[in-house]
Amino acid sequence: MSNTIVNEMKIVKAESSKIQDVDFDNIDFGRVFTDHMFSCDFKDGKWQTPEITPYQPLTIDPSARVFHYGQAVFEGMKAFKDDKDAVWLFRPEDNFNRINISAKRLAMPEFPKEYFFNGLETLLKLDKEWVKKGDGNALYIRPFIIASEPAISASPAEEYKFMIICSPVKAYYKDKIKVVIAEKYSRSADGGVGFAKAAGNYAAQFYPTKLVQETGFHQVIWTDANTHEYLEEAGTMNIFFRINDKLVTAPTSDRILDGITRKSIIQIAKDNNIEVDIRPVTVKEIKEAAKDGSLKEIFGSGTAAVVSPISAFKHGEEVFDVVEPENTYHGMFKRQLMDIQYNIAEDKHGWRYKI
Amino acid sequence: MSNTIVNEMKIVKAESSKIQDVDFDNIDFGRVFTDHMFSCDFKDGKWQTPEITPYQPLTIDPSARVFHYGQAVFEGMKAFKDDKDAVWLFRPEDNFNRINISAKRLAMPEFPKEYFFNGLETLLKLDKEWVKKGDGNALYIRPFIIASEPAISASPAEEYKFMIICSPVKAYYKDKIKVVIAEKYSRSADGGVGFAKAAGNYAAQFYPTKLVQETGFHQVIWTDANTHEYLEEAGTMNIFFRINDKLVTAPTSDRILDGITRKSIIQIAKDNNIEVDIRPVTVKEIKEAAKDGSLKEIFGSGTAAVVSPISAFKHGEEVFDVVEPENTYHGMFKRQLMDIQYNIAEDKHGWRYKI
Numbered sequence: 001m002s003n004t005i006v007n008e009m010k011i012v013k014a015e016s017s018k019i020q021d022v023d024f025d026n027i028d029f030g031r032v033f034t035d036h037m038f039s040c041d042f043k044d045g046k047w048q049t050p051e052i053t054p055y056q057p058l059t060i061d062p063s064a065r066v067f068h069y070g071q072a073v074f075e076g077m078k079a080f081k082d083d084k085d086a087v088w089l090f091r092p093e094d095n096f097n098r099i100n101i102s103a104k105r106l107a108m109p110e111f112p113k114e115y116f117f118n119g120l121e122t123l124l125k126l127d128k129e130w131v132k133k134g135d136g137n138a139l140y141i142r143p144f145i146i147a148s149e150p151a152i153s154a155s156p157a158e159e160y161k162f163m164i165i166c167s168p169v170k171a172y173y174k175d176k177i178k179v180v181i182a183e184k185y186s187r188s189a190d191g192g193v194g195f196a197k198a199a200g201n202y203a204a205q206f207y208p209t210k211l212v213q214e215t216g217f218h219q220v221i222w223t224d225a226n227t228h229e230y231l232e233e234a235g236t237m238n239i240f241f242r243i244n245d246k247l248v249t250a251p252t253s254d255r256i257l258d259g260i261t262r263k264s265i266i267q268i269a270k271d272n273n274i275e276v277d278i279r280p281v282t283v284k285e286i287k288e289a290a291k292d293g294s295l296k297e298i299f300g301s302g303t304a305a306v307v308s309p310i311s312a313f314k315h316g317e318e319v320f321d322v323v324e325p326e327n328t329y330h331g332m333f334k335r336q337l338m339d340i341q342y343n344i345a346e347d348k349h350g351w352r353y354k355i
Numbered sequence: 356m357s358n359t360i361v362n363e364m365k366i367v368k369a370e371s372s373k374i375q376d377v378d379f380d381n382i383d384f385g386r387v388f389t390d391h392m393f394s395c396d397f398k399d400g401k402w403q404t405p406e407i408t409p410y411q412p413l414t415i416d417p418s419a420r421v422f423h424y425g426q427a428v429f430e431g432m433k434a435f436k437d438d439k440d441a442v443w444l445f446r447p448e449d450n451f452n453r454i455n456i457s458a459k460r461l462a463m464p465e466f467p468k469e470y471f472f473n474g475l476e477t478l479l480k481l482d483k484e485w486v487k488k489g490d491g492n493a494l495y496i497r498p499f500i501i502a503s504e505p506a507i508s509a510s511p512a513e514e515y516k517f518m519i520i521c522s523p524v525k526a527y528y529k530d531k532i533k534v535v536i537a538e539k540y541s542r543s544a545d546g547g548v549g550f551a552k553a554a555g556n557y558a559a560q561f562y563p564t565k566l567v568q569e570t571g572f573h574q575v576i577w578t579d580a581n582t583h584e585y586l587e588e589a590g591t592m593n594i595f596f597r598i599n600d601k602l603v604t605a606p607t608s609d610r611i612l613d614g615i616t617r618k619s620i621i622q623i624a625k626d627n628n629i630e631v632d633i634r635p636v637t638v639k640e641i642k643e644a645a646k647d648g649s650l651k652e653i654f655g656s657g658t659a660a661v662v663s664p665i666s667a668f669k670h671g672e673e674v675f676d677v678v679e680p681e682n683t684y685h686g687m688f689k690r691q692l693m694d695i696q697y698n699i700a701e702d703k704h705g706w707r708y709k710i
C-alpha cells in the first residue's frame with residue numbers, strides 16, 4: 001500500500017480494485033461499496049487529520065454511544081458520469097449544510113467544509129471507475145457521523161467519527177409504488193428531530209412500513225402525529241401532488257426533511273411555468289381530488305428514488321388509484337432533473353459541481 | 356485462553372482480570388467495563404450460538420444499518436451484592452420482556468428467553484467480583500441489540516448482534532436535580548417509539564438537554580408534543596409528584612417508557628397505604644400546587660438514577676422550588692426499594708432473582 005499525506009490528509013490506497021467482481025447490471029441498493037472510504041475522527045475537542053483508506057470494517061467499542069443512543073446523522077448524495085467521463089455532483093453544498101444542521105440537533109460537532117469537500121473530491125477521484133455512465137446509473141455517496149466514544153452515559157459523546165462510503169446504484173424503486181396514508185403510527189413530532197437526517201428516524205419507520213408491505217403496499221405516507229389529517233412525506237422522499245395543472249406540496253417544518261430533490265423540483269416546475277402551491281395538504285382534499293378526477297399525479301422525490309410516481313394510495317379501507325394523464329409532470333421533472341445531473345442540459349441554477 | 360462450550364454457549368475467558376486497575380470509589384457512570392461480554396449473532400433467520408468472550412472492540416462494517424438508521428434497542432438493569440456475597444437481579448424478566456417489546460417496534464427479531472437468562476447468569480458468575488457491596492454500589496448491566504448487516508438500504512436488517520456488557524456504578528445523580536419543563540422541544544409523538552428503549556430516542560434529547568444545562572439546570576421534563584400541557588417523563592426517569600399525601604404520576608402510553616422502577620414504586624406506595632393516582636398530570640396544576648404549598652415532592656425513578664428528588668423546576672421564565680417535608684416519600688421509597696434489591700428486606704412480590 002502506498003501511504004501519502006496530501007493537503008493534511010492521509011491516503012492509503014487499496015492494493016487492488018474489487019471492481020471486476022461487481023456485476024453492475026444486477027446490483028442491489030447499498031450492498032456493494034467502492035475500494036476506498038474517507039474517515040475523520042473528532043477527539044480532544046477537534047477534528048483530527050482525515051484519512052482515505054481501503055474500504056474496511058471499523059473497530060469500535062461495544063459501549064460506543066451510537067449503539068446505545070443513536071447519536072448518528074447521515075447524508076445521501078449522488079455522483080453522475082457524463083458522456084465525456086467527467087464526474088458531477090448535484091448541489092453538494094446543500095448536503096454539506098444539512099449534515100451539519102442534523103449534527104447540531106443531535107448535539108454533535110459540525111464537520112468543517114474544507115474537510116468535507118477535500119475528502120469527497122479525493123475519494124471520488126480515486127474511485128471514479130465506480131461511477132458508471134448511463135441513464136439511472138450513479139454512485140450513491142453516504143457521508144455520516146457516529147458517536148464513537150466508549151461510554152454509555154446518556155449524554156452527548158466527546159468522540160465522533162465522520163465517514164464517507166460510496167456504493168454504485170441503479171434506480172431505487174423499480175416499479176410504481178403504492179402507498180398507505182398513516183393513521184396510527186407517526187414519524188415525528190413538533191419539536192422533535194424529523195427535519196434532521198437523524199439515524200433513529202429511519203428505524204422508527206421500519207415496523208409500520210413492514211406492516212403495510214405485508215398488505216401489498218410499498219411505503220407509508222406520514223401524516224402529522226396529532227390529527228393524521230395532513231400529508232407530510234414518505235420514509236425517504238418528499239411528496240408532491242398534481243391537482244389539475246397545479247403542483248402542491250407540504251411546506252418544510254421541524255417534522256419534515258428539507259429535501260434537495262424537492263426544492264430542485266419546485267424550481268424546475270417554476271422554470272416550466274407550472275404553478276406551485278406550498279401549503280399544508282389534507283388527506284381529505286386529496287381523497288376528494290382522487291374522486292372528482294382533479295388528482296392527476298402523486299410522486300415522491302429524493303436522492304435515492306429521484307422522482308417516483310405513486311400509482312395508488314390507501315386510507316382506512318379505501319384504495320384510490322391515481323389515473324395519470326399521458327404527459328406527466330413527474331416524467332418531465334425527472335427528465336429535466338437528470339439532464340442537469342448528467343451534464344446533458346444547461347445548468348441555469350448552478351447546481352452541478354465538477355469533480 | 357480457555358475455550359469451552361457450555362449449554363450451547365461458547366466461553367472464552369479473559370487471561371487476566373482488569374479489576375485491580377479500577378478505583379471503585381471514583382468511578383464515572385458507564386466508562387469502565389468488566390472482563391467479559393456476552394454476544395449472539397442473528398443470521399440466516401435465527402440466533403446463532405451465543406458467546407462469552409473477553410470484553411473487546413467489535414469489528415463491524417461501516418455500512419451496518421445501526422450506524423445509518425439507528426436500528427438499535429437496549430435495556431438497563433442492575434446486579435446487587437448482599438452481605439453474604441450473593442448477587443441479585445431486580446425483576447429481570449421485565450427487562451427481558453421490554454427489550455423484545457422494543458425490538459418488535461423497531462422490526463428486529465426477538466431474543467430467546469433461555470439465551471438471555473443463560474447468558475446473563477453465566478456472565479455475572481464470571482464477573483461477580485465486579486459487583487461491589489455497599490449502599491448504592493451495583494453492577495449496571497446493558498443488554499442491547501444492533502443491526503449489523505452491511506447494507507444501507509432503508510429497510511430492516513437481516514443480521515443483528517445481541518450483546519450484554521456490564522459496568523460497575525455508584526449513584527447516578529450525585530445532587531438533587533433541577534429540571535426544565537419542555538415547551539418547545541419534544542421527545543416522542545403518539546404512534547411513535549417513545550415507549551420503546553429505541554436508541555434514537557436518546558440522541559434526540561441531547562441537544563434540548565444541553566440547552567437547559569447551559570442555564571444551570573440538569574434535565575428536561577418532557578411534555579406531550581401537541582400542547583406541552585401534560586407532564587410525561589424525564590430523559591431516563593419516570594416522574595412522580597406528591598400532592599399533599601397523594602402520589603401522582605402519568606399513565607404509560609406509546610410515548611412513555613413503562614419503567615420498572617416506576618411500577619415498583621407504585622407497588623411500594625400501595626404497600627405503605629399511600630394513595631396513588633395514575634392519571635394525566637398538567638403543568639398548570641403542578642405550578643398551582645407549588646404556589647399553594649400542596650406540592651410536597653417531585654422525584655424521578657429509573658434503574659440508573661434509582662429515586663432522584665427534584666429540587667426545582669422551571670416553566671417559561673418562572674422557577675419553582677420544591678420545599679420538601681422532613682419525611683419524604685422518595686426517601687422512604689428509595690430505602691425500601693434498595694432494601695429489597697440488596698436482600699435486606701423481605702421480598703413480598705418476588706422481585707429478586709438470585710444469580
Ligand SMILES: Cc1ncc(COP(=O)(O)O)c(C=O)c1O
Nearest residue numbers: 236237238257259260261302303
Ligand atoms: C425523510 C426523508 N425525506 C425526504 C428525503 C429526500 O431528500 P433529498 O431530496 O435531499 O434526498 C429523504 C432522503 O434523503 C429523507 O430521508
Ligand SMILES: Cc1ncc(COP(=O)(O)O)c(C=O)c1O
Nearest residue numbers: 591592593612614615616657658
Ligand atoms: C425514557 C426512560 N424513562 C424511564 C426510565 C426508567 O425505567 P426503569 O425504571 O425501567 O429503569 C428509563 C430508563 O430505563 C428511560 O430510558
